[in-house]
Amino acid sequence: MIIQRKAVSLISGGLDSMLATRAVMEQGIHVEGINFYTGFCVEGHTHAIRQRDRDKPKRNNALWVAEQLGIKLHIVDVIDEYKDVLLNPKHGYGANMNPCRDCKTFMIHKAVEWIEKNNFDFIITGEVVGQRPMSQRKELMPVIARESGAGDLLVRPLSGKNLPPTKPEREGWVDRDRLFDFSGRSRKPQMALAEQYGFTDYAQPAGGCCFLTDEQYSRKLVDMWQHRNSRDYELDDIMLLKVGRHLRPRPHFKLIVGREEGENNFMEGYRKQFISLHQVSHNGPLVLVDGTPTDEDITLAAQIAARFGQGKNEPEVEVGITYPNGDSRTVRVEPIAPGKVEDAWYV
Amino acid sequence: MSKHELDARRLMCPLPVIRTQDKVATLGPGDILEVVCTDHGALNDIPAWCRINGHKVLSTTDDKREVRITIEVGHD
Numbered sequence: 400m401i402i403q404r405k406a407v408s409l410i411s412g413g414l415d416s417m418l419a420t421r422a423v424m425e426q427g428i429h430v431e432g433i434n435f436y437t438g439f440c441v442e443g444h445t446h447a448i449r450q451r452d453r454d455k456p457k458r459n460n461a462l463w464v465a466e467q468l469g470i471k472l473h474i475v476d477v478i479d480e481y482k483d484v485l486l487n488p489k490h491g492y493g494a495n496m497n498p499c500r501d502c503k504t505f506m507i508h509k510a511v512e513w514i515e516k517n518n519f520d521f522i523i524t525g526e527v528v529g530q531r532p533m534s535q536r537k538e539l540m541p542v543i544a545r546e547s548g549a550g551d552l553l554v555r556p557l558s559g560k561n562l563p564p565t566k567p568e569r570e571g572w573v574d575r576d577r578l579f580d581f582s583g584r585s586r587k588p589q590m591a592l593a594e595q596y597g598f599t600d601y602a603q604p605a606g607g608c609c610f611l612t613d614e615q616y617s618r619k620l621v622d623m624w625q626h627r628n629s630r631d632y633e634l635d636d637i638m639l640l641k642v643g644r645h646l647r648p649r650p651h652f653k654l655i656v657g658r659e660e661g662e663n664n665f666m667e668g669y670r671k672q673f674i675s676l677h678q679v680s681h682n683g684p685l686v687l688v689d690g691t692p693t694d695e696d697i698t699l700a701a702q703i704a705a706r707f708g709q710g711k712n713e714p715e716v717e718v719g720i721t722y723p724n725g726d727s728r729t730v731r732v733e734p735i736a737p738g739k740v741e742d743a744w745y746v
Numbered sequence: 747m748s749k750h751e752l753d754a755r756r757l758m759c760p761l762p763v764i765r766t767q768d769k770v771a772t773l774g775p776g777d778i779l780e781v782v783c784t785d786h787g788a789l790n791d792i793p794a795w796c797r798i799n800g801h802k803v804l805s806t807t808d809d810k811r812e813v814r815i816t817i818e819v820g821h822d
């Protein structure tokens with residue numbers, strides 16, 4: 400009797416994992432997808448929040464890829480477990496706050512747990528030897544396989560021929576000759592394979608799918624940690640770093656200024672957690688105040704808020720201040736002069 | 747067959763999908779689940795998730811503030 404072998408594939412929503420999955424499906428393996436949600440994934444949020452992005456397709460790329468491939472997709476919430484990966488990466492960070500090497504190991508480890516629980520035989524990733532400096536160096540790939548606990552149950556079909564044979568290959572579940580030997584940063588082989596498989600409308604190559612690789616986002620994250628004297632975070636914290644302009648006029652408080660209606664609407668949901676400022680006499684953004692501002696600071700915050708509203712050139716603007724407990728008051732302030740908004744305030 | 751509701755308000759995608767997936771895992775074939783979300787992205791993502799996982803979307807409504815997606819749990 401032939402046993403139907405089953406694999407789970409780490410689906411990021413990018414092209415590489417899509418190709419790797421298809422390559423294994425072509426060999427008669429039953430494949431299902433798994434996708435991990437760390438809280439830092441770009442997926443969906445920014446589309447949902449920002450009006451100006453509304454015209455772009457709002458699809459979740461991982462779901463879309465799974466649908467193109469005709470496979471099931473399991474999306475796993477790893478927000479809490481991921482904190483330890485981000486806060487204590489054994490192998491440090493990449494160019495920004497991206498702990499890619501530890502992140503890869505963590506995700507593959509989670510996939511190992513998943514296959515054990517669900518009786519699957521092996522794991523597939525779309526990794527390509529030498530494609531990324533931090534996590535995909537050739538000598539590192541077997542190390543990550545070992546450290547994650549996947550060992551020889553981890554197949555990287557796009558670079559399979561460049562790596563030692565895995566158990567699925569040795570056992571004949573997967574034909575090594577039909578794996579690929581891609582390496583390096585060139586995307587040409589992937590493009591060619593995509594064409595061969597008839598994939599046309601795939602998402603841009605991975606890297607742009609994680610806020611931790613974004614310089615500006617990483618700066619806001621570090622700023623938040625430094626000024627709170629703690630590196631702990633909740634999902635709300637990391638969500639708010641994705642919206643608005645962030646200005647820190649004093650070390651003990653910062654302002655989050657909505658950039659457009661979609662962000663203002665999103666930030667509305669946080670008015671019970673933060674002091675919020677809205678403009679009464681003119682149109683203007685919603686502003687959240689994070690930290691421990693004094694009354695004097697609140698006045699400064701109102702002046703800054705007024706600078707971003709339609710009354711910015713008026714002698715006086717009326718600003719409503721609402722406290723998390725629901726108390727509110729209004730102040731009349733002169734919008735801060737443009738030259739007085741220091742560049743260094745922008746986080 | 748039983749009817750259930752899932753409150754996924756204020757969650758941003760893909761969390762409404764994850765919560766839907768986890769809830770559906772506790773239900774049986776033919777059960778009905780109504781998911782209420784404030785992230786309109788769910789209007790794309792939850793039906794996509796249902797299509798690939800063999801569940802049926804019975805209806806979707808969008809009153810601008812909230813979207814409601816009613817699902818019939820499939821057999822697999």
Ligand code: SF4
Binds near residue numbers: 497498499500503
């Ligand atoms: S880019 Fe983000 S999700 Fe991808 S491996 Fe690096 S840290 Fe992990």
